[in-house]
Amino acid sequence: xxxxxxxxxxxxxxxxxxxxxxxxxxxxxxxxxxxxxxxxxxxxxxxxxxxxxxxxxxxxxxxxxxxxxxxxxxxxxxxxxxxxxxxxxxxxxxxxxxxxxxxxxxxxxxxxxxxxxxxxxxxxxxxxxxxxxxxxxxxxxxxxxxxxxxxxxxxxxxxxxxxxxxxxxxxxxxxxxxxxxxxxxxxxxxxxxxxxxxxxxxxxxxxxxxxxxxxxxxxxxxxxxxxxxxxxxxxxxxxxxxxxxxxxxxxxxxxxxxxxxxxxxxxxxxxxxxxxxxxxxxxxxxxxxxxxxxxxxxxxxxxxxxxxxxxxxxxxxxxxxxx
Numbered sequence: 001x002x003x004x005x006x007x008x009x010x011x012x013x014x015x016x017x018x019x020x021x022x023x024x025x026x027x028x029x030x031x032x033x034x035x036x037x038x039x040x041x042x043x044x045x046x047x048x049x050x051x052x053x054x055x056x057x058x059x060x061x062x063x064x065x066x067x068x069x070x071x072x073x074x075x076x077x078x079x080x081x082x083x084x085x086x087x088x089x090x091x092x093x094x095x096x097x098x099x100x101x102x103x104x105x106x107x108x109x110x111x112x113x114x115x116x117x118x119x120x121x122x123x124x125x126x127x128x129x130x131x132x133x134x135x136x137x138x139x140x141x142x143x144x145x146x147x148x149x150x151x152x153x154x155x156x157x158x159x160x161x162x163x164x165x166x167x168x169x170x171x172x173x174x175x176x177x178x179x180x181x182x183x184x185x186x187x188x189x190x191x192x193x194x195x196x197x198x199x200x201x202x203x204x205x206x207x208x209x210x211x212x213x214x215x216x217x218x219x220x221x222x223x224x225x226x227x228x229x230x231x232x233x234x235x236x237x238x239x240x241x242x243x244x245x246x247x248x249x250x251x252x253x254x255x256x257x258x259x260x261x262x263x264x265x266x267x268x269x270x271x272x273x274x275x276x277x278x279x280x281x282x283x284x285x286x287x288x289x290x291x292x293x294x295x296x297x298x299x300x301x302x303x304x305x306x307x308x309x310x311x312x313x314x315x316x317x318x319x320x321x322x323x
Contacts, residue, residue: 001184007177009151010116011040013158014078016187018048021076024162027054028063028080028116037082038118038177064090064115068097068167071113076162084119084133084171098167099142110165114158119147120173120211120261121309127297130174130305132262134210135271137169138238144168145238146192149213151181153236156190164192173211173261193240197249201231204319205249207272208259209235212291212310216259219315230257230319238268246272247280254285255322259315264292289318 004012018024025048026041032055035042045053056063060081067079081087087094098111121130138145144166148154154172161168198213199220208216213234220230231249235241250256256276258269269290276288294308 001182003180004151004183005178005180006151006154007038007040009155009183010158013155017159017162024076024078025052026078027056027067029056029058029082031055031080060086060090061093064093067113068093068111071111072109076112078114078116078162081115081117083129084117085129085131087117095140099140103142111167112165113167114161114170116170118174119171120175121298121305122175124300124302124305126300130298134171134238135262135267144192147171147210147238148236149210149234152183153190155183156188157192160189160192176211193237193242195233195235195242195245197231197245198234199232201229203228203253204230204255204257204322205253206230206232206257206259207246212259212261215310215312216315218312222312222316223319228319243275250276250280251283254283257289257291257315257318257322259291259310261293261310263295264290265295267292286322289322291315291318
């Protein structure tokens, strides 16, 4: 297997799916001639042409609205939004059209639509450009929400998303594009809606996803040196949410720490902890701990920004608390 960055893995998935299926096309700001804000679609315009790699006006509503219409006519659009923050400008099309039309019309139409977007902080882009809005979109039935934490999962999940007949929000973390990992070559897919054990352990269950997978792995390595073996469950998909591996792990360890970059209030961690209490209350040996971003708009100042985002030290402290 080749060692690729997450950027390369995502680009490879897009390229392979466009070669495989002529109905797949890309649209968004600067995706064509410029090659994408994060260089994911670099070279696509020259190879596939302007009909299949479409530069759009700076209007998220226009991008997603056009993609919804294209999907309803049988195409498979991959709409790129520069950041998830700008998806707020397209909420009508995302949550009142894409997420609901299949259900409202009794399954008479499908929406094979992927919305690729970038979330998370850590790049000093200010409060309105650094939000982790994953739980906002995961709230809506009918909308699939995927958030990979490794290059292999990014490739496999994106290929599955493009082939799906459901609308998918595919959230890529802004600081993960440069991480490297082994990525299978060829027609490699990862099933949507399946959590996985990213690291085996016996003492405590850490539940996480996206960027916080990397942070949790660093924490687990440090804890291992102290004789504490943490099992890490990577959710990978937030809707549909696969709690199977989480509950199975928790029944073994009897303790859990949930790590997310979003705010703690009304977040992913709240949902996971509630489900553990509902489904495995008899196995609880300590209160579940949640690690999340500080409850403030993310500061621009680098020192303040880093202090607000969860770190490995925060995960370690939470693990020791439950133990």
